[in-house]
Amino acid sequence: MLTEEASQGGEEPPDPARLSALKAFQSAGRKFWANVTDADWNDWRWQLKHRITRLEQLERLMPTLTPEERAGAVLADTKLAMAITPYFFNLIDPSDENCPIRRQVIPRLEETDTAPWEMTDPCGEDSHSPVPGLVHRYPDRVLFLVTDRCAAYCRYCTRSRLVSNATGYDFHPEFDRQIDYIARHPEVRDVLLSGGDPLLFSDEKLEYLLSRLRAIPHVEFLRIGSRIPIFLPQRITPELCAMLRQFHPLFVSIHSNHPRELTTEVRAALERLADAGIPLGNQSVLLRHVNDDVTVMRAHVQKLLMCRVRPYYIYQCDLIAGSAHLRASVRRGLQIMEGLRGHTTGYAVPTYVIDAPGGGGKVPVSPEYVLSRNKDRVVIRNFEGRIFEYPEATDGTPLFKGVPPLNESDFV
Numbered sequence: 001m002l003t004e005e006a007s008q009g010g011e012e013p014p015d016p017a018r019l020s021a022l023k024a025f026q027s028a029g030r031k032f033w034a035n036v037t038d039a040d041w042n043d044w045r046w047q048l049k050h051r052i053t054r055l056e057q058l059e060r061l062m063p064t065l066t067p068e069e070r071a072g073a074v075l076a077d078t079k080l081a082m083a084i085t086p087y088f089f090n091l092i093d094p095s096d097e098n099c100p101i102r103r104q105v106i107p108r109l110e111e112t113d114t115a116p117w118e119m120t121d122p123c124g125e126d127s128h129s130p131v132p133g134l135v136h137r138y139p140d141r142v143l144f145l146v147t148d149r150c151a152a153y154c155r156y157c158t159r160s161r162l163v164s165n166a167t168g169y170d171f172h173p174e175f176d177r178q179i180d181y182i183a184r185h186p187e188v189r190d191v192l193l194s195g196g197d198p199l200l201f202s203d204e205k206l207e208y209l210l211s212r213l214r215a216i217p218h219v220e221f222l223r224i225g226s227r228i229p230i231f232l233p234q235r236i237t238p239e240l241c242a243m244l245r246q247f248h249p250l251f252v253s254i255h256s257n258h259p260r261e262l263t264t265e266v267r268a269a270l271e272r273l274a275d276a277g278i279p280l281g282n283q284s285v286l287l288r289h290v291n292d293d294v295t296v297m298r299a300h301v302q303k304l305l306m307c308r309v310r311p312y313y314i315y316q317c318d319l320i321a322g323s324a325h326l327r328a329s330v331r332r333g334l335q336i337m338e339g340l341r342g343h344t345t346g347y348a349v350p351t352y353v354i355d356a357p358g359g360g361g362k363v364p365v366s367p368e369y370v371l372s373r374n375k376d377r378v379v380i381r382n383f384e385g386r387i388f389e390y391p392e393a394t395d396g397t398p399l400f401k402g403v404p405p406l407n408e409s410d411f412v
């Protein structure tokens with residue numbers, strides 16, 4: 001061990017009282033819908049039917065609407081529709097202009113500002129689509145877009161060109177062609193259903209789709225990406241879970257950004273999925289004044305583990321047109337990763353990634369822990385900034401043919 005202290009370490013410990021308040025599980029309540037019966041409130045179709053989609057509804061429920069939000073709500077139908085489930089709306093604090101829930105779902109005028117480097121398809125999905133609704137970018141897996149509808153719309157959505165159809169993209173997946181492509185490509189062993197939100201489908205429709213995919217012998221692994229457990233936990237019914245468990249191995253990736261989204265209702269919904277044997281991961285997007293803070297993120301990842309969800313990715317917010325007011329810096333993202341790794345359970349530490357603009361795929365970004373290396377030694381630092389030296393091993397003869405030999409450029 002070397003004794004020198006690295007300058008990157010030494011982060012302030014989080015305020016315990018703040019951390020514990022953020023980690024408390026609370027019900028979303030129903031302050032705006034006190035007269036609704038339990039049967040209606042717990043019915044996911046009732047929730048969808050009563051979504052907040054118009055400025056008049058928003059003004060009635062939230063007299064504290066700012067001029068920027070009012071203008072954003074008027075313009076939303078030309079860019080990405082506004083829709084918020086009553087359940088999720090209850091999480092908004094109307095007295096706080098910077099409420100982290102409010103910022104994610106209430107449109108703002110700033111969405112009309114577009115920088116030259118922003119794009120409508122920042123991940124280059126359309127250019128990697130061999131058939132409509134199927135993205136084949138990585139060698140052994142595909143993204144299968146099933147719908148353009150979501151329970152609520154996130155103002156930073158990377159697929160806002162498509163979801164809600166506000167821009168007239170007119171998305172029409174062709175399941176037969178999508179499934180036929182997968183069947184003809186034996187290298188595809190992993191299919192991720194996304195959209196829009198696949199869990200908006202009826203149980204019957206989703207079962208039909210999953211059965212067809214499961215019937216393809218080379219498809220080993222199915223995944224569903226969904227924000228429904230967060231926006232509409234009522235949808236996670238025992239019947240849905242019983243249907244899903246027929247298709248193992250099936251993983252579900254949820255999308256939660258802030259500890260306040262993890263309510264008692266959400267925790268119960270996630271437990272139903274976990275009890276059906278479905279491994280759960282979470283994807284967060286790093287958002288300015290939502291979760292770009294070490295204490296918030298630490299509370300979030302720890303709370304996810306308590307919901308039996310493994311924090312999987314933190315995404316740097318894509319360069320989606322009109323999202324600059326929600327994007328936090330990479331600098332801040334790295335600072336957050338520095339405050340997680342070593343400071344909390346390893347299972348709670350997600351991978352921070354940037355989806356390379358234009359379609360380069362996910363690139364992991366991380367604080368530097370390898371300070372230098374050569375053929376004899378690797379110099380590393382730990383989460384406290386202490387520096388260590390690890391003597392390099394020799395590799396011997398590769399076990400398998402085709403392993404490229406090491407050369408001088410492998411020694412930095």
Ligand code: SF4
Pocket residue numbers: 149150152153154156157158159160163195196197226227255
């Ligand atoms: S739930 Fe997902 S697909 Fe739907 S608006 Fe949010 S980020 Fe986009």
